[in-house]
Amino acid sequence: MKQQSASNHTRYQPLQQFIWLPLSVILLLSTIGYLIYRIANGTFSAALLLLLGAVVLAIIPGMLARIYALTLQDRLIRTEEQLRYYMLTNQRIDSRITMKQLIALRFASDEEYVALVEKTVKEDLSPEEIKAAIITWRADHQRV
Numbered sequence: 001m002k003q004q005s006a007s008n009h010t011r012y013q014p015l016q017q018f019i020w021l022p023l024s025v026i027l028l029l030s031t032i033g034y035l036i037y038r039i040a041n042g043t044f045s046a047a048l049l050l051l052l053g054a055v056v057l058a059i060i061p062g063m064l065a066r067i068y069a070l071t072l073q074d075r076l077i078r079t080e081e082q083l084r085y086y087m088l089t090n091q092r093i094d095s096r097i098t099m100k101q102l103i104a105l106r107f108a109s110d111e112e113y114v115a116l117v118e119k120t121v122k123e124d125l126s127p128e129e130i131k132a133a134i135i136t137w138r139a140d141h142q143r144v
Helices: 014-040 046-089 099-105 110-123 127-133
Strands: none
Touching: 014 046, 046 099, 046 110, 099 110, 099 127, 110 127
16 A cells, blocks of 8 residues: 555545535536526426435435544544553543544554644644644554
């Protein structure tokens, strides 16, 4: 696998991001355009609203699947990083650390993790600043 770093750690899901999402947007916009066209021509029918409803209902499960996966993954990251901090320091992680900061901190090696957590709390670093401060990158190839 390719070496990860702050500049290339973003992961794409090609099927979802480059096929499902664009096709969903195209389908939704064309359905809305067709509905407007039929209203303008005076040939509107209730079946067109059912068509629009069906298109929206077809898109929702894909969106929910992504939201549920990311929510669960974020909960797992929070638990893993809290445990990791506890194992390294025998203390609980500061409650001021936000979820986005924890997600960024997971890329830090164990050797720099505790110091970076303390710096994050002290200086309220953004996720981008945290990632830029990491010297030894700990890759995450499992991100959804």
